[in-house]
Amino acid sequence: MSRPLLRFNFWLDNYPEYNCGALGNVDWRSRGTSRPVLGALSIAFGLLTIPVYAICAVAMLAMRELSAYKIMLYLAVADSTDLLFASLAFGVMSITGEVYCSNPRFQLLFSLGLEFFFFCSGTGCLILAFNRFGEMLRIRPIIWLFKGSRAYWVLGACTIPVCLLVLFTPLMLFNSTHHMLFFDPMIFDGKFSYESPVHFAFVIFLPTASLTCYVLLLLGLVCRYGSVRELRESQALSKATLPILVQSGAIIAIHMTALMTFQLVQFMPAEAVDAALYLAHVGWMLVHGSPPIVYLALNGTIRKPFDGILWIDTPKLSICPIFT
Structure with missing residues (x-):
């Protein structure tokens, strides 16, 4: 039986396909599987990356x-907050062996928060790629769009579709037995069909559009300056712009790889892709935890608070506005 694809998720436990009492008095905690190693590693990842990201922010x-940097701050808030869910809360639920029906209301809030900040991160990544595309190719309408406080308005406007997505389309719910999130709460066996074309389209669109913007940017720079050598000698790849360009590209590549991997495992039986599910969750955490590593490796100004702590001494790069 198919389920409606649009509904208000705050009433999730009132819908028959999420009715945990339909099967009678079931000990739902016995349906879960405690995974202390996975849980501990997830928590450790969050405890290591969130403070570093906060200092970078x-x-x-x-x-x-x-x-x-306005967009990167938006990403920092989205990524750090999602790590609270994807690493810390995920780790705790892995240790305690949670399934949806063991605590439906908490699972609902967990899924709302996790997906909201997850898609905010993906949206921010796309906006960053679009911003770099416009500013480095000096496309005046795009430069105008992001100038001054208008950048915040753009970020706010792009957050609205994310809110609609998580509030009115099917949520992904945690299951400790398969150590991943699924649209199927795994209450009934084959009675309902759980899917979300909107979610699928969003996950495909965000990284694909980000990558497209980045590739068009690189092609545009080469076409404008005639050759890679002339491009390197031009002001377009100065000490101010090159780190941001490389940082953006690295973050986009990580998003693209992780989101596509995560999307693929949703179309396979959980029992058949057990190892891939671990990789998908690692990719999810890397989407949010890798940006501060990229910043520390490539941006000397962001790295300054860590001077004397990091073992590797790399050249410092000053940041000054050129195209903004």
Whole structure:
């Protein structure tokens, strides 16, 4: 039986396909599987990356005059908050062996928060790619769109579809037995068909559009300057713009790989892709936990608060507004 694809998720437990009492008095906690190693590793990842990301975000505040850093701050908030769900809360539920019906209301709030900030991160990644595309190719309408406080309006407007997505389309729910999130709450066996074409389209569109913007940017730069050598010698790849370009590309590549992997495992039986499910969750965490590593490796200004702590001493790069 198919289920409606649009509904208000705050009433999720009132719908028959999510009715945990339909099967009688079931001990739902016995349906889960405790995974202490996975849980501990997930929690450790979050505890390591969230503070580092927070320090990077503080360093970005001094450079928020640049539109790229406004977007990177948005990403920092989305990524750090989603790590609270994808690493810390996921880890705790893995240890305790949770399934949807063991705590439906908590699972609902967990899924709402996890998916909201997950898609905010993907949206921010796309906006960053679009911003770099417009500013480095000096496309005036795009430069105007992100100039000054308008960048915040763009970010706010692009967050609205994310809110609609998580509130009115099927949510993904945690299951400790398969250590992943699924549209199927795994209450009934084959009685309902759980799917979300809107979710699928969103997950495909965000990384694909981000990658397209980035590839068009690189092609546009080469076409404008005639050759890679002339491009390197031009102001377009100065000490100010090159780190941001490389950072954006690295983050986009990570998003693209992780989201596509995550999407693929949703179309396979959970029992058949057990190892892939572990990789999918690692990819999910890397989507949110890798940006601070990229910043520390490539951006000397963001790295300054860590001077004396990091073992590798790399050249410092000053950031100054050129195209913004």
